[in-house]
Amino acid sequence: MRPEMLTALSALVVALVTAVGGIVTAVIGRRAPRVPRGQQRRDDFTVVTDRMEREITRQGEKIDELEAEAERDRARITAQDFAIRYLAGWARSLVGYMRRQQLEPPPPPQPVPEEVRPFLHDVGM
Known part of the structure; x- marks a missing residue:
């Protein structure tokens, strides 16, 4: 082979490697996140924190509802206890x-x- 031919072949190989490298770089560049990884982690933390705050707020509202319902139930039970007594x-x-009239009450x-039976003692029977 002549030296010119070797030079042309080596130039062709270099061109092919450069083209493949450019394509690989473009593909990897497209896949890479547009936001640096540290920023992405901070964004994830913010999203999780916001979701947790919403859940905590929802749980607090649910607890308030249950406490109000328990208070209504206690008031109702107290009124029923008074009525039974x-x-x-x-x-x-x-x-x-x-009995003072010398009559026998019905059974x-x-x-x-x-x-x-356990509750009759509470009402004095």
Whole structure:
């Protein structure tokens, strides 16, 4: 081979390697994030922090709702307790009145359920 031919072939190889290198660089450049990795991590942290703040706010609202519901339930149970105690006292006074009149009060319409028995002590029965 003549030296001119070797020079031409080496120039062709250099041109091909340069072209392939340029293509690879372009592909890698397109894939690379447009934002530096450190900035991307800060952006991810901000997104996660914002999402956590929204979730914490939502959980706080849910807790407030549950506390309000529990307070309503306590008030309702207290009112029901008062009503049951009132009715038990009234029934006791009626039974006492009937016995003073020498009458026998009617028996309860059905036996007291087992679930109710522990609570009868609370209303004085």
